[in-house]
Amino acid sequence: MRRSVAIIGTRGYPSYYGGFETAVRHLAPYLARNGWDVTVYGRAGAVRLDDPTREKLVTSRNTPGLETKSLSTMSHGLTATVDAIVRKHDVALIMNVANGFWLPLLWIRGIPSVVNVDGIEWDRQKWGRVAKNVFKAGAAFTARFATRLVYDAIAISERWERDFHRGGDFIPYGGTKAASVDPGDGLLKRQYVLLVARFVPENTVPQFLKAVELLPDEVQVVIVGSSGYGGELENQTQALVDERPNVRWEGHVSDDARLFGLWQNAGVYFHGHSVGGTNPALVQAMMCGAPTLALDTIYNREVLGDTGQFTSSDPHEIASAIMRLLNDDSERERLSKLTAERAIDYYSWEGVLAKYEESLITALKGWRS
Incomplete structure (x- = not known):
């Protein structure tokens, strides 16, 4: 018997926005080819239906929402949840505890849920007090009403067990082994510094920009990322580009081949993420063999082990x-x-996707038993 799964909480399929979207680009086709009816809920304008890699067995559905920084996730999550209930899916895979408020609706209608809790959102600097309280309340709803939980890092699972007394499945992100790509654009192999990050304070972007000012003028620096909403960090980055000819800013890059080439040929990849769990950009950088200098956090040490170097957030030390x-x-x-060896051993997509399917099946069996 075919089973149906609704995937809720991302920008859709296929989308190239962030880590959740990367995971769904791999997971949705995997499930569909394994006999699942897969519907990925998303947002209008965020999905590339003409993507040649798109799996036609996957159904993409957009539902309305409020396109604001603070309300987009929850509003789209609500309308997607209602649609999933109307269509009577067998199980739901939910991304982000902000959607935890809607889990009681699924629970009442008898639809089991698997929730990827993401990072500890209420610790993030980018959110104000109200938003942090909303995320923590959403986490409490998730702990109470989710059928199963997914943690992308052991450190995240330990935090949830301590704060909410819920165990779950450890499923990290995966990375793609890619063919070698030339960096192009006059970049010298193993001679440039690379940053790939969303422009938020907890990714140590402000400190990295100050560190770049301390580097010799001849050092090439490539910055990939943006906030998606504009702001002070974009202004600071543009000012740095205007002042230093060897600094280039590529904004958000959705071309995987281009991004993989930048990681493969970097002399130093700086990974400044301070919160979250297993970061998908770090895993992919490892798969590409990027020599990595990471912010010294429990999460980054868990992923890199002894295969990277670590630093504080002080610009001079960076x-x-x-x-x-x-x-x-x-x-x-x-x-x-x-x-690269560690990424292949611990973060291959094949193992990651199989674990997600196993979690969905376990949620279904537990609900029906």
Whole structure:
């Protein structure tokens, strides 16, 4: 018997916005090819239906919502949840605890849910007091009404067990092993510094920009990312580009081949994410063999193990660590080899997708037993 799953909480399929969207681009086709009826809920304008890699077995449905920074996730989550109930899906995969408020609706209608809780959103600097309280309340609803929980890092699971007394399934993000791509645009292999991050304070973007100002003028720097809404960090980045010819800002890059090429050829990839769990950008950078300098956090150490270097958020320390690695050819090549090996061993998509399917099946069996 075919089973139907509704995937709620991303911008849709296929979309290239962030980590959840990356996971769904792999998961939705995998489930569909394994006999599931898959519907991915999204937002108008965020889905690339002409994408040549799109799996036609996957149904994409857009539902309305409020397109604001604070309300878009919850409003789209509500309308998607209502639609999923009307269509009587067998199980729902929910991304983000902000959608936890709508889990009682699924519970009442007898639809089990698997929830990827994401990071500890109420610890993020980008949210104000009200938003943080909303996320924490959503987490409480998730802990109470979700059938199963998914954590993308062991450290996240430990936090949830301590704060909400809920266990769950550890399922990290995966990475794609890609063919070698030239960096192009006059970039020198293993000689440039790369940042790939959404422009929010907890990704250490402000400190990185200050560190770049401390680097020698001849050092090439490539910055990938934006906030999606404009703001001070975009202004600071543009000012840096205007002042320093060797700094380039590519904004949000949705072309995987371009992004993989930048990671494959970087001399130093700086990963400044301070909250969250297993970060998909870090996993993909490792799969591409990028010599990685990461902010020293429990999450980044869990993912990198001993295959990366670590630094504090102090701009002077970031700049010094970058230069030490840029000036050490043998260490860059050693880290490149080790990170790629670790990514293949622990973060392959094949294992990740199988675990998601197993979690969905377990939720269904537990609900019906």
